[in-house]
Amino acid sequence: GNLSRNGNRSILGSYLECDLEAINSGESYILNLTVHNASDDNEWIRDINIDFPEGMEVTTATNFTGGSLGDLVYDGTTGYGVSVNWHGEDPNGWGVIKGSETAVAQVTIFLDPDYQDNAILSFEVIGDIYGNEPHIITGDVQIINLGPELEWISIDSTNGAITAQTSLDNLIHFNTEGMDDGEYVCEIIINEQFQRQTIIPVFLIVDQYLSVSALILDESGFLKAFPNPFITGSKIMFDIPVSGYLNLCVHDLKGKLIRTLIDNSYLSTGQYQLMWDGKDNNGTDLPDGIYLVTLRTEKRTIVEKLIKLK
Secondary structure: OOOOOOOOOOOOOOEEEEOOOEEEEOOEEEEEEEEEOOOOOOOOEEEEEEEOOOOEEEEEEOOEEOOOOOOEEEOOOOEEOOEEEEEOOOOOOOOOEOOOOEEEEEEEEEEOOOOOOOEEEEEEEEEOOOOOOOOEEEEEEEEEEEEEOOOOEEEOOOOOOOOOOOOOOOOEEEOOOOOOOEEEEEEEEEEOOOOOEEEEEEEEEEOOOOOHHHHOOEOOEOEEEEOOOEOOOEEEEEEEOOOEEEEEEEEEOOOOEEEEEEEEEEEOOEEEEEEEOOEOOOOOEOOOEEEEEEEEEOOOEEEEEEEEOO
16 A cells, blocks of 8 residues: 555465365365465565366355455356456555455355366466566465265265374275166275375175175185286186176276176086286286286176286
């Protein structure tokens, strides 16, 4: 406003942040945005611009409130992949959020069900352009897209703290009620304070004929692989106690189909063996890792873990 301008002003260190770290596609959310002016030399924030990703719809928003000289006013823009501006100035044309002040706004969004990427909000925090640079702070706010919310898996707690050298039990629940037979996959992603991630793949088989005993190797049928671990190839051996159609496939730990070894073929009662060369359906050598060999018959599904080394 009416302060003397000494030509040494910037908004260095200012930031914009969002309270949500992860969201599900196909859902609506309220994003609580916070902007802080870190200027220590009287440059005031006058504008905030945010570019929203194509798969995110802005349905409404509020002004940024908290500046001692007034609000940054929302320009009313709505829609998918839009650019939104918040502007505010005092009667002399200077900004409204002074140094050390914080302002907050809410943006209501909807993430398209088919959108698969993480949501990146690119922003500009703009000062009242006087004196030394920087007068504009740019950055990105990344919100992890967890995909559609899954009804067949839930976790008791999705956040918390564990002190060093201790453990904490966290129950995972599965519910296959009303689900079609098939194979379902997802990932449990664990984020910690140093930005490292641990990804736990989940592989679920739904089969109306499947029982706990059907997954256990017993006298009536077996599935084995030798050598295991292997380098260039492994012999897969299995027993068919009852003639019928079956599938023998290899998946990775994310549940992705890697190789079809037997595709819905009719086999008579007996013992069988075949070699898997460690390649996918395109003939490409696979990286070392853990793979799942799945034998599916009309009555049972058996899974064997197979380790490939280099």
